[in-house]
Amino acid sequence: MSLSSPFIERPVATTLLCIAIGLSGVIAYPFLPIAPLPQVDYPAISVSSALPGASPETMASSVATPLERQLGHIAGVNEMTSSSSLGSTNISLQFDLSRNIDAAARDVQAAINAARSQLPVALPQNPFWRKTNPADSPILFLALTSETMRQGEMYDVAIRILQQKISQVNGVAQVFVQGSSLPGVRVDVNPTLLNNFGLSLEDVRTYLAAANANRPKGDIALARRTWSVSTNDQLMKARDYAPLVIAYKNGGAVKLSDVARVTDSIEDIRTAGWANGKPAIVMLIFKQPGANVVETVDRVYKVLPRLQAAVPPSLHLAVLLDGSTQIRATVHDVEVTLLISIGLVILVVFVFLRSARTTCIPSVAVPLSLAGSFGVLYLFNYSLDNLSLMALTIATGFVVDDAIVVIENITRYIENGMTPMRAALEGAREIGPTVLSISISLNAVFIPIFLMTGYVGRLFREFAFTLSITIIISLFVSLTLTPMMCSRLLRRERKSDHGFFHRVSEGCFNFIARVYNSSLRWVLRHQPLTFAVTLGTIALTMYLYVAIPKGFFPQQDTGRMTGQIQADMATSFGLMRGKVEQASDIIQSDPDIENVMAFLGGGGGGGGGGGINNARMFITLKDIAKRKDKANADQVIARLRPRLARVAGASAALRHRLRSDGERRRPGRGRGR
Numbered sequence: 323m324s325l326s327s328p329f330i331e332r333p334v335a336t337t338l339l340c341i342a343i344g345l346s347g348v349i350a351y352p353f354l355p356i357a358p359l360p361q362v363d364y365p366a367i368s369v370s371s372a373l374p375g376a377s378p379e380t381m382a383s384s385v386a387t388p389l390e391r392q393l394g395h396i397a398g399v400n401e402m403t404s405s406s407s408l409g410s411t412n413i414s415l416q417f418d419l420s421r422n423i424d425a426a427a428r429d430v431q432a433a434i435n436a437a438r439s440q441l442p443v444a445l446p447q448n449p450f451w452r453k454t455n456p457a458d459s460p461i462l463f464l465a466l467t468s469e470t471m472r473q474g475e476m477y478d479v480a481i482r483i484l485q486q487k488i489s490q491v492n493g494v495a496q497v498f499v500q501g502s503s504l505p506g507v508r509v510d511v512n513p514t515l516l517n518n519f520g521l522s523l524e525d526v527r528t529y530l531a532a533a534n535a536n537r538p539k540g541d542i543a544l545a546r547r548t549w550s551v552s553t554n555d556q557l558m559k560a561r562d563y564a565p566l567v568i569a570y571k572n573g574g575a576v577k578l579s580d581v582a583r584v585t586d587s588i589e590d591i592r593t594a595g596w597a598n599g600k601p602a603i604v605m606l607i608f609k610q611p612g613a614n615v616v617e618t619v620d621r622v623y624k625v626l627p628r629l630q631a632a633v634p635p636s637l638h639l640a641v642l643l644d645g646s647t648q649i650r651a652t653v654h655d656v657e658v659t660l661l662i663s664i665g666l667v668i669l670v671v672f673v674f675l676r677s678a679r680t681t682c683i684p685s686v687a688v689p690l691s692l693a694g695s696f697g698v699l700y701l702f703n704y705s706l707d708n709l710s711l712m713a714l715t716i717a718t719g720f721v722v723d724d725a726i727v728v729i730e731n732i733t734r735y736i737e738n739g740m741t742p743m744r745a746a747l748e749g750a751r752e753i754g755p756t757v758l759s760i761s762i763s764l765n766a767v768f769i770p771i772f773l774m775t776g777y778v779g780r781l782f783r784e785f786a787f788t789l790s791i792t793i794i795i796s797l798f799v800s801l802t803l804t805p806m807m808c809s810r811l812l813r814r815e816r817k818s819d820h821g822f823f824h825r826v827s828e829g830c831f832n833f834i835a836r837v838y839n840s841s842l843r844w845v846l847r848h849q850p851l852t853f854a855v856t857l858g859t860i861a862l863t864m865y866l867y868v869a870i871p872k873g874f875f876p877q878q879d880t881g882r883m884t885g886q887i888q889a890d891m892a893t894s895f896g897l898m899r900g901k902v903e904q905a906s907d908i909i910q911s912d913p914d915i916e917n918v919m920a921f922l923g924g925g926g927g928g929g930g931g932g933g934i935n936n937a938r939m940f941i942t943l944k945d946i947a948k949r950k951d952k953a954n955a956d957q958v959i960a961r962l963r964p965r966l967a968r969v970a971g972a973s974a975a976l977r978h979r980l981r982s983d984g985e986r987r988r989p990g991r992g993r994g995r
């Protein structure tokens with residue numbers, strides 16, 4: 323009696339059980355999230371605050387420092403960095419992976435409340451926080467352009483309509499809008515004229531705030547009815563502000579237009595955005611943790627026609643960068659590789675076993691073991707990514723070993739004269755403990771990966787889990803379905819049953835055995851030399867381990883690049899804007915570039931520039947088949963770098979973006995400011 327005996331004697335139940343395992347994987351496969359790499363939510367929180375008009379030095383000393391002092395008391399903070407620009411401060415907190423992000427958020431809010439008494443009284447609103455994941459990148463870039471509308475008007479449409487609609491799409495977490503700010507009225511006061519009337523800037527500010535307030539007006543009540551007085555005192559256009567009387571001097575009224583120039587503009591004039599050289603509003607779309615990137619992008623594509631119909635006809639909404647393109651191609655390539663590996667394994671089994679009946683058994687066991695793992699991945703909320711698919715590809719060689727060992731042992735008993743049923747029972751009983759020990763030893767190899775901590779440990783844990791669970795399912799199949807099929811399909815073959823292929827392959831195998839026997843005898847006769855070669859191999863391996871370049875992931879051409887243009891802190895917005903436009907034109911003129919997006923200013927949210935001296939660029943390359951001489955991304959960067967170096971007054975730098983979809987960044991460690 324063995325573990326396999328009940329399954330061999332009950333073929334119908336065994337078949338139904340294995341069909342259930344296979345169906346669980348087939349049903350779960352479409353529901354598995356698709357991603358370039360396993361989802362690792364790194365606990366991170368971003369705290370932002372704004373004080374319009376304040377210099378970066380003022381923001382750092384009066385806003386960032388009090389906040390950092392309180393935030394630094396929070397437990398589990400691994401890294402705290404802050405950046406201050408004109409009128410804004412952003413503080414990024416990265417917590418230990420074991421830290422609960424919701425508990426950390428409560429601690430952050432408490433720290434902000436504790437620091438409120440030390441912050442400037444003039445802050446228009448309390449500092450606010452949001453959860454972030456530094457390992458995430460936008461999955462989709464949209465550009466809003468127009469030939470007639472100004473950027474402020476386009477930004478208003480993007481904020482009021484597009485951002486809200488796209489945020490409602492299932493799978494979308496956040497939508498950042500870059501390139502401009504909301505429409506506003508700007509009052510440029512002439513200090514000399516203001517001084518002639520004996521007024522100050524504070525007088526003007528106080529009056530404008532009072533004139534623009536939307537206060538309740540009360541009601542009119544009679545004996546039987548009441549009417550509410552409702553009118554809006556808010557002023558929306560420059561023409562409404564210009565005639566305001568701000569004071570009476572020397573018996574005459576002083577209008578706002580007498581001391582200031584009033585224009586329709588935007589709230590923050592130190593922001594700009596471009597798409598392929600045209601002024602544009604750029605929208606960065608981020609996915610929710612665990613969401614299927616491909617399905618989320620497809621849902622956004624479905625709503626784009628409705629969004630285009632909801633905005634004015636003069637606005638054009640276009641997709642400039644699709645983060646799912648590389649994911650689709652990469653996952654498809656790995657899936658094809660997996661199918662090829664299964665086919666090659668089955669082909670090798672057929673070549674060596676030389677029996678179609680025998681080959682049918684691993685042909686069923688291998689796909690069944692791989693398919694069953696999909697169901698387990700779904701139960702544990704894992705994704706279908708490069709690492710999990712790579713684990714399945716590697717597991718193809720492991721899972722076939724169990725089936726071959728069982729088949730070989732049962733075949734040996736059949737060749738000795740036993741009936742297939744008796745051979746299956748005896749062979750499975752004998753080889754069962756061996757197969758079990760092999761599977762346990764294979765899984766023991768992955769125990770260190772399960773015990774790894776930090777970001778790398780979480781990243782490769784899914785790889786180890788997928789490989790381990792596939793081996794476990796293979797063990798179950800090898801002890802149940804494989805011996806059952808052997809008892810029904812195998813039969814003793816006679817020499818008369820052997821065909822031409824069997825005779826030819828037998829001669830090849832005998833030749834290989836003779837060559838191996840001769841080489842083994844030679845090695846045993848020259849043991850000192852063999853030992854010296856072994857030591858040399860170990861020494862060479864150790865040297866190569868030290869000498870070979872190391873990195874987090876191998877570099878690959880994903881068709882995406884990012885650029886950064888950074889100038890001196892004293893650089894004006896106008897000069898910086900010209901440098902960004904110049905760099906964009908240079909990059910756009912390259913024949914291998916498809917799209918170029920750039921944005922400047924905006925406080926750095928969602929990947930923005932983070933100050934008027936710092937601009938970000940996102941570049942997409944054409945398909946490699948359409949590029950000049952099929953140049954890769956590194957060659958394109960090398961070609962652009964000398965031309966970008968001629969952008970005087972700013973240092974322009976391009977770097978190839980590295981993730982599996984090519985865009986995964988490893989979060990930094992340490993503590994800094």
